[in-house]
Structures are given as C-alpha cells and as structure tokens.
Amino acid sequence: MTIAVFGATGHLGKLIIDALQNKGVEAGDIRALGRKQEKLAAFAEQNIETAAVELNDPASVEAAISGTDTVVLVSSSDLANRVTQHRNVIDAAKKLGVTHVLYTSAPKATTSALVLAPDHKATEEYLAASGLNTTILRNGWYTENYVSDFEQARNTGALASSVGEGRVASAPRADYAEAAAVVATTPGHDGQIYELSGDAAWSPAEFASTASEVLGKPVTYTEISPEEERAALIGAGLDEGTASFVVALNGNIRDGLLSETSGKLAELIGRPTTPLIETMRTWAA
Numbered sequence: 001m002t003i004a005v006f007g008a009t010g011h012l013g014k015l016i017i018d019a020l021q022n023k024g025v026e027a028g029d030i031r032a033l034g035r036k037q038e039k040l041a042a043f044a045e046q047n048i049e050t051a052a053v054e055l056n057d058p059a060s061v062e063a064a065i066s067g068t069d070t071v072v073l074v075s076s077s078d079l080a081n082r083v084t085q086h087r088n089v090i091d092a093a094k095k096l097g098v099t100h101v102l103y104t105s106a107p108k109a110t111t112s113a114l115v116l117a118p119d120h121k122a123t124e125e126y127l128a129a130s131g132l133n134t135t136i137l138r139n140g141w142y143t144e145n146y147v148s149d150f151e152q153a154r155n156t157g158a159l160a161s162s163v164g165e166g167r168v169a170s171a172p173r174a175d176y177a178e179a180a181a182v183v184a185t186t187p188g189h190d191g192q193i194y195e196l197s198g199d200a201a202w203s204p205a206e207f208a209s210t211a212s213e214v215l216g217k218p219v220t221y222t223e224i225s226p227e228e229e230r231a232a233l234i235g236a237g238l239d240e241g242t243a244s245f246v247v248a249l250n251g252n253i254r255d256g257l258l259s260e261t262s263g264k265l266a267e268l269i270g271r272p273t274t275p276l277i278e279t280m281r282t283w284a285a
Contacts, residue, residue, distance in 0.1 A: 001029060003184055004065045006053070006089065007074035008032035009039040011144070012104065015177035016072060017048065023181045033064050055085035062092040070100045070184050075120065086123040094130050100190070102183055103127060104176075105138045107195060107258060114257050115248045124193075135189045137180055140197030140265075141258050143170040143279045146207065150283050153211040153219040160222040162229040162247060163204050166254035169261045171198035171273040179268040196265040197258075198273045207276070214280045226251060 003020060007013035013034075020030055032043040032050045040050035053064035055076060065071055073089050076082035086103075093101050106112070109120035120138075127134050153159055179196060183189045202210070208221035224232070226247045233243035252258065266273050 001070065002031055002049075002068040003029060003070045003072065004031040004033055004051075004068040005072045005074065006033045006055075007076070008043060008050075009034035009036070010074065010077070012142075012173050012177060013072075013074045015174050016074070016180045017043065019174070019177045019181035020184065022178075023185045025181075025185060031065075031068055055088060056081060058088045058092065061088045062096065065089070065092055065098065066096055068096075068098060070102070071098050072102045072180055072184060073104070075104050075123070079119070083119050083122045083126075086119075087126055090123075090126055090130050090132065094132055099133060100184070101127065101132050101134045102180060103134065103136055104180070105136050107138050107140050107197070107260065109136075109138060112257055113255070114252050115245065133190050135183050135191070136193040137176070137183065138193065138195050139176045140195075140260075141168050141170040142176070143172045143198070143274075143276060145170070147283055149207065150211055150280060153208065154215055154284075157218055158220050158222070159204065159208050159211075160224050160229075160232070161204055161250055162224055162226045162254065163250045164223050164254045165203050165205070166250070166256060167201035167203050167259040168253060169197035169199075169201035169259055170276065171196075171265055172279050175265060175269060175273050179265055182268050182270075194264050194268065195260065195262045196268070197260055197262055198276075199261055199263065199266055200273075200275065201259045201261055202276055210277050210280055214277060214284050 005013050005016050027047040030048050032048050033053045034040050037052040043050050051064040054060040071093050076085045106116050106120040109117050109124055205221045208219045212219040230243050230247045
C-alpha cells in the first residue's frame with residue numbers, strides 16, 4: 001500500500017509523514033508530494049518516494065498520485081485557487097482508482113459560519129459526489145497559530161484582541177497529524193466525518209495567564225473592539241484585506257465557533273490531546 005501525502009513540505013504534511021513512520025509504515029510505502037522538488041530532498045534522503053506536483057495542473061496531479069492507494073489531501077494554502085486544486089486531486093483520485101482519500105477540512109464545514117468554511121464545504125461536497133471512499137478530518141485550531149502571540153507576550157507582557165471571552169479548543173499540529181496517520185493505517189474509518197479538537201478550550205485571558213506561568217512574568221490581556229483591532233493590525237503593517245480577515249476570524253472565535261471539545265481527536269490518537277501549557281513550554285525552551 002502506498003500512501004501519498006500532499007503538502008509534505010508544509011507544517012502539517014511533514015508531521016503526517018513522521019506519524020505514518022511512527023505507525024510502522026515503511027519509507028518506501030510513503031510518497032511525499034510538494035511544489036518544489038528541492039524542498040522534498042530531505043524526504044528522499046530517508047528513502048521516501050517524492051514527487052513535485054503543481055496542483056493547478058491536472059496532469060501533474062495525476063502523475064504525482066499514480067500507483068498510490070491512499071491519498072492524504074492536506075488542504076491547500078492557496079486561498080484563491082484551492083477549491084479548484086482540491087477538485088483536481090479528487091478527479092485524479094477517481095480516475096486512477098485510489099481506494100481511500102483523507103481530507104483535512106474545517107470544523108462543521110458544511111454548516112458553520114466560520115469565515116474559512118466555504119472552501120472546505122465546497123471540497124467536501126465535491127468529495128461526496130465523487131463516489132470515492134473518503135474520510136473527512138475536520139481539524140480544529142492548531143495551537144501553533146498562537147506562537148506569535150506568545151512571542152508578543154514574551155517581549156511586551158501584554159496581549160490584546162477582539163476575541164473577548166471566546167474560547168479555542170486547540171491542539172498542536174502533531175496531534176492532528178497522528179490522527180491522520182491512524183485513519184490512513186487502520187480500518188473502520190470509511191465514510192466517516194470526524195470533528196477534531198483539543199480536549200480543553202481556553203480563552204485569551206487564560207492564554208495570557210498560561211503564558212505568564214511559563215515565562216515567569218506578568219502577562220496581561222485586554223479586550224479591544226473589532227474596529228480597534230483592525231486599525232492596530234493595519235498599523236502593524238497588514239494590508240486591509242488581511243486585517244479584515246483576521247478581525248472576522250476573531251469574531252467567529254468570539255461567537256464560539258472554535259470552542260467545541262468533541263473528544264474525538266483524543267479517541268483517535270489513544271491519549272489526551274497535548275495541553276496548551278505543554279506546547280507553550282516548547283516555545284519557551
């Protein structure tokens with residue numbers, strides 16, 4: 001069985017390949033896929049098969065997954081083109097007779113008001129219509145999304161956002177990667193849609209308190225309005241579109257769209273998810 005992993009040179013994709021090997025998958029049974037061959041060299045040194053792939057080119061996608069049994073489609077980071085790119089992968093998988101497709105989606109993608117959800121909804125619906133055997137991994141928030149906030153806390157002792165008391169049930173990428181490896185290597189996941197998140201949801205104030213404990217110095221959190229946050233982000237150098245996106249996303253968090261603790265991630269990996277404080281300690285080291 002050959003398992004192809006898209007986005008292998010990205011943060012999550014690399015960790016999925018590590019997790020597959022930890023589950024006993026031989027290097028020769030893994031194919032690492034990424035845009036640039038030179039970035040795949042580290043995998044080739046481990047005797048992992050590699051293939052450069054251009055997701056906008058259907059022929060390139062077909063060549064990259066030809067001869068594979070399982071495809072792990074880590075969602076593309078190309079926000080302008082990713083639905084088309086995902087469809088290219090799904091079309092190729094169907095044409096080539098791939099036996100199982102895993103897709104990393106977003107929480108409650110088909111029904112959520114989350115600003116990130118529409119692309120994932122479109123992809124899930126296309127997968128459903130394809131007739132392929134699929135498993136949807138609706139990944140919650142990655143704790144690493146907040147490493148810059150931790151650095152700000154380290155440097156200034158102060159954090160501010162428009163999230164208010166909105167809570168985030170995060171887990172580190174490695175936990176989600178382990179879940180993907182479990183699904184790719186064990187039976188019983190066909191046709192499943194898994195809502196995945198950390199075991200505990202934390203608020204920005206709790207994030208600040210945890211950072212204070214890890215850093216050994218006071219860290220304060222101040223709630224600001226969405227308008228104040230947008231102005232601050234633009235003042236820090238973000239363009240207006242990106243600043244507005246961040247503010248909208250924080251509004252989703254404020255509304256509780258990333259707070260659900262389903263317990264499914266822990267169930268899949270067979271252990272509790274990694275607590276916020278443990279991940280912070282790795283950042284502080």
